[in-house]
Amino acid sequence: MGAEPLPATNHHHHHDHNHTNGGEAPLVLGLQPSALVDHVARVDWSLLDQIPGERGGSIPVAFEELEHILGEVKTHVLSSGEEACSPVKTMAGGSVANTIRGLSSGFGVSCGIIGACGDDEQGELFVTNMTCRGVNLSRMRMKKGPTAQCVCLVDELGNRTMRPCLSSAVKLQWLLLRYGIFNLEVIQAAIRIAKQEGLLVSLDLASFEMVRNFREPLLQLLDSGNIDLCFANEDEATELLRGEQTVNPEVALEFLAKHCKWAVVTLAANGCIAKHGKEIVRVPAIGESKAVDATGAGDLFAGGFLYGLVKGLSLEACCKVGSCSGGSVIRSLGGEVTPENLHWMHKQMQINGLPTPGIHSS
Known part of the structure; x- marks a missing residue:
């Protein structure tokens, strides 16, 4: 029905004792119908003043708006250390994925995730990131279409403002x-x-x-x-x-x-x-x-x-x-x-x- 099992991956697990892609069932399964990729950047106040919505909140945006914000980030970045070379840090995201990844990589708990990702660059990034942290993706499906994305703008005080693009993203139904x-x-x-x-x-x-x-x-x-x-x-x-x-x-x-x-x-x-x-x-x-x-x-x-x-x-x-x-x-x-x-x-x-x-x- 348009969804294929993810291809087998050869990534090594983050912990030797966390064999989540082996035969045993994960102890914890997370349900996140749409895989999500976060684009995180530290920016100055002026960019936050330009984009619609309140600071610290999370309101959905269209793909064009997401691309516009990502383009503006480069001229509003707060440069410090490694971020000066790579102002935007991209990783698998979403509340459930964050929890599951933390449980797997930080505590060695065998974890898996149920959901769908797109057959695009972001989908590949989500799979690579989560698999490298030992998360079992055997219950994840790859579907034709885009993977959900979110711009996470972090101000100098550490507060984040999120603008997710979910409307056309693939998801479980x-x-x-x-x-x-x-x-x-x-x-x-x-x-x-x-x-x-x-x-x-x-x-x-x-x-x-x-x-x-x-x-x-x-x-x-x-x-x-x-x-x-x-x-x-x-x-x-x-x-x-x-x-x-x-x-x-x-x-x-x-x-x-x-x-x-x-x-x-x-x-x-x-x-x-x-x-x-x-x-x-x-x-x-x-x-x-x-x-x-x-x-x-x-x-x-x-x-x-x-x-x-x-x-x-x-x-x-x-x-x-x-x-x-x-x-x-x-x-x-x-x-x-x-x-x-x-x-x-x-x-x-x-x-x-x-x-x-x-x-x-x-």
């Missing part, structure tokens, strides 16, 4: 969750962080037993307004409406749509229904899928639907991709699509006029 009572606190915390960072949240209702036995916490999650997309199968939808006078997939769809931007109820061999805003679509199952094993059908449907959203497809097209994807996994045992069935899925997408993925990432 979605957080995917499966409802479960045993990790409810983790789910709630992850949703809070995701919304603070501007991510969209997708929730799968997991199983009809989970909905039946722990319905109230689920309703509270939906009532929070933080779930942007919700998937339910017919059994889960029935349990969600337990006690209502009318219980059917259409009523369940309306209920979910009151709480979520996108609501989807899958109907097994009967396809699915979905709602976004005032638009409601019903899409039949696609292809002559022989249901060898239903394991992963809903999961793969969700993956296809999300592919459609990321690609900007219509609601109907998102459902069709989901149907192709879900239909591909039930043709063999297990929740992983075999190469043969992946080929089947792409063929079904082509037949239905849907854009197929360019390169399949492993």
